[in-house]
Amino acid sequence: xxxxxxxxxxxxxxxxxxxxxxxxxxxxxxxxxxxxxxxxxxxxxxxxxxxxxxxxxxxxxxxxxxxxxxxxxxxxxxxxxxxxxxxxxxxxxxxxxxxxxxxxxxxxxxxxxxxxxxxxxxxxxxxxxxxxxxxxxxxxxxxxxxxxxxxxxxxxxxxxxxxxxxxxxxxxxxxxxxxxxxxxxxxxxxxxxxxxxxxxxxxxxxxxxxxxxxxxxxxxxxxxxxxxxxxxxxxxxxxxxxxxxxxxxxxxxx
Amino acid sequence: xxxxxxxxxxxxxxxxxxxxxxxxxxxxxxxxxxxxxxxxxxxxxxxxxxxxxxxxxxxxxxxxxxxxxxxxxxxxxxxxxxxxxxxxxxxxxxxxxxxxxxxxxxxxxxxxxxxxxxxxxxxxxxxxxxxxxxxxxxxxxxxxxxxxxxxxxxxxxxxxxxxxxxxxxxxxxxxxxxxxxxxxxxxxxxxxxxxxxxxxxxxxxxxxxxxxxxxxxxxxxxxxxxxxxxxxxxxxxxxxxxxxxxxxxxxxxx
Numbered sequence: 385x386x387x388x389x390x391x392x393x394x395x396x397x398x399x400x401x402x403x404x405x406x407x408x409x410x411x412x413x414x415x416x417x418x419x420x421x422x423x424x425x426x427x428x429x430x431x432x433x434x435x436x437x438x439x440x441x442x443x444x445x446x447x448x449x450x451x452x453x454x455x456x457x458x459x460x461x462x463x464x465x466x467x468x469x470x471x472x473x474x475x476x477x478x479x480x481x482x483x484x485x486x487x488x489x490x491x492x493x494x495x496x497x498x499x500x501x502x503x504x505x506x507x508x509x510x511x512x513x514x515x516x517x518x519x520x521x522x523x524x525x526x527x528x529x530x531x532x533x534x535x536x537x538x539x540x541x542x543x544x545x546x547x548x549x550x551x552x553x554x555x556x557x558x559x560x561x562x563x564x565x566x567x568x569x570x571x572x573x574x575x576x577x578x579x580x581x582x583x584x585x586x587x588x589x590x591x592x593x594x595x596x597x598x599x600x601x602x603x604x605x606x607x608x609x610x611x612x613x614x615x616x617x618x619x620x621x622x623x624x625x626x627x628x629x630x631x632x633x634x635x636x637x638x
Numbered sequence: 639x640x641x642x643x644x645x646x647x648x649x650x651x652x653x654x655x656x657x658x659x660x661x662x663x664x665x666x667x668x669x670x671x672x673x674x675x676x677x678x679x680x681x682x683x684x685x686x687x688x689x690x691x692x693x694x695x696x697x698x699x700x701x702x703x704x705x706x707x708x709x710x711x712x713x714x715x716x717x718x719x720x721x722x723x724x725x726x727x728x729x730x731x732x733x734x735x736x737x738x739x740x741x742x743x744x745x746x747x748x749x750x751x752x753x754x755x756x757x758x759x760x761x762x763x764x765x766x767x768x769x770x771x772x773x774x775x776x777x778x779x780x781x782x783x784x785x786x787x788x789x790x791x792x793x794x795x796x797x798x799x800x801x802x803x804x805x806x807x808x809x810x811x812x813x814x815x816x817x818x819x820x821x822x823x824x825x826x827x828x829x830x831x832x833x834x835x836x837x838x839x840x841x842x843x844x845x846x847x848x849x850x851x852x853x854x855x856x857x858x859x860x861x862x863x864x865x866x867x868x869x870x871x872x873x874x875x876x877x878x879x880x881x882x883x884x885x886x887x888x889x890x891x892x
Contacts, residue, residue: 461706462656539704540739544753544805545729554756558743 389413415606421597428590429614435511435579435589440572442515447522450476452552454523455530476523483520489581491517496585507589510582518575525567529560562633569626573619580615590614642716643809643840644678644701649710650864651696670696672864674710678842680808683835685851685872686844688861689887694844697861698811701842702731715808729757732802732810736818738794740786746797747773747782750804759805772800776830792823796830803834810834812843848891852876860884 392402392410402410416422457473460466483491495513496506503509533556541551561568580591594607601607650673654665670693678684686694699705701712703724712719719727741749750769754760760768773779776796778789786794795815802810815831816824828850835841835854845851851858851872858875860868860883867881879885 534739536735536737536739537741540733540735540741541753542725543702543704543728543731543733543735544801545725545727545757546753547725550756554752555741559741562743 385413385417389418411601411603411606414601414603415597415610424593424597425590425610425614428588428593428611429618431507431587432576432579432589432618435507435514435582435587436572436576438508438511439514439518439575439579442512443518443522443571443575444568446516446519447524447526450479450519450523451526451530454527456548456552480520480523483517488517488578489584492581492585506586507582510579510585510587510589514575514578514582517578518571522568522571525564525571526560528567529564530556532563533559565626565630565633569623569630572626573622576618576622577615641680642677643680643682643714644676645711645713646674646676646678646701647711647713649674649697649700649712650708651693651700651705652708670864671700671707674861674864674866676859676866676869678809678840680840681838682857683841683855684843684857684859685855686842686859686861687846687848687851687887692862693864694861695813698813698842698844701811702728702733704733729753729759729805730808732805732807734795734798734802734810734812734815736814738786738791738798738818740794740798740801742786745783745785746778746789749786749797750801753801754804765804768804769800772803775803776800790823791819792826795819795823795827799827799830799834807839809840809842812841812845814844814846816845816847846891848876848888860887862887 389410392406395406396402396410416425453469453472453476457465457469460469492510492513495516496503496509500509500512537555537559538551541555542548546554579587579589582589583591583595586592590611594611597607598604649671650669651671653668653670655667657664674697686698688694696705700707701714701719703719703721714727714731717723717727740746741752744752747766747769750772751765754765754768755762759765770779770782773782776799778793778796778800781789781793781797786797789797799810799815812831816827819827824847828847831841831843831850832854843850843855853872855872858868858870858872859866860875860881862881862883868875868879868884875884876888879888
């Protein structure tokens with residue numbers, strides 16, 4: 385292959401027009417094989433997965449906390465409102481309003497150029513921004529799940545003498561998680577693809593690698609299509625894993 | 639029979655009258671309970687009967703504060719039932735719901751063991767042994783590892799009764815335990831409740847099963863219009879109803 389590439393390169397330099405197949409091979413070789421460039425894609429995938437994992441964890445933790453605060457606040461009896469909970473509820477509402485009300489790209493740029501202007505670690509800053517963004521959406525998903533659990537479950541737990549928090553943790557949340565798993569899976573997939581946005585702030589993930597190669601070879605089709613295929617494969621893989629996980633959780637439904 | 643287990647004085651419950659966020663007018667006021675006074679003694683099997691909407695379920699739910707009374711006092715074993723030690727009270731006051739409210743994500747045996755384990759009432763082996771014994775008692779030992787969804791309504795309600803018993807309660811509240819069941823399954827649940835009554839546990843049963851009330855209870859209470867209208871032994875109440883509303887009610891039921 386390497387010999388063939390050298391041959392084609394010489395032909396090109398001497399001004400010969402290449403055939404279609406030869407041209408495709410030439411570009412493919414340049415995009416993936418020359419100078420072991422495939423390594424850059426693999427490293428990019430690694431970073432992409434790492435960023436997704438960080439952002440997902442952060443998103444789920446943030447989202448769960450926000451959802452729990454908001455549900456606990458809403459489930460209080462009228463005229464018996466806890467002011468501390470009221471304060472946290474207000475904070476949570478401001479958070480979801482701001483995050484859901486502004487574009488993701490703007491948030492990313494603000495995070496990297498305003499808040500963490502001195503940080504050179506763009507990948508981590510990007511993961512942080514994605515996680516904070518994801519948390520706002522996840523909180524609404526989880527809140528929906530918590531509210532969808534039959535109120536009789538809370539009554540049953542409380543009537544056995546368990547307190548509110550314990551009932552939430554051992555009875556309501558496990559059922560809510562199972563109900564929202566498809567929506568969470570969706571969020572996970574969106575997040576996986578949105579990691580490509582951190583390219584704009586210099587996060588070194590998959591798309592960043594492809595852009596670097598594009599800039600060196602002046603050829604866009606193979607790097608971009610390659611990246612698209614890699615994202616597609618990743619998403620299909622995780623969709624399948626999620627379906628498997630869901631089936632396992634659903635064993636009590638049979 | 640002189641050991642007073644529950645003492646209710648001037649219990650009222652009013653719904654509505656609060657102005658919800660965004661609403662122009664407060665919700666309409668509905669007086670469900672208009673002053674209930676009653677003493678329940680250890681070993682009593684009390685049936686609460688009355689037309690729909692008369693407040694019998696509300697009364698029962700006020701006893702363990704699933705509904706918060708508007709005014710009045712409830713003393714359980716000499717202690718005022720209020721928010722500060724409600725969880726301790728509920729551990730001794732079991733409840734069986736119309737719709738069973740079993741925990742669908744746990745197996746039958748886990749349903750029984752959950753609350754005693756979390757509240758550390760006994761050590762693990764003792765809790766497990768007690769669960770096995772209760773499952774045998776309700777005739778469902780073979781379903782220990784099944785999930786609630788795979789059981790019939792009657793079986794689920796028997797498990798729910800076993801779950802309440804697993805806490806070793808002093809009183810069990812039954813909120814229309816057979817109303818959600820197919821007619822052919824009512825018998826097995828009533829049979830179990832009858833056996834339970836003979837063990838001397840205190841029971842308060844909201845029911846439409848007049849046969850059960852007549853046969854098993856030692857007191858039948860007729861509630862109408864938010865008040866206790868009659869409180870008599872079943873023979874007296876059924877054969878010689880004094881209150882005109884009770885006469886009308888019984889003539890419709892029988």
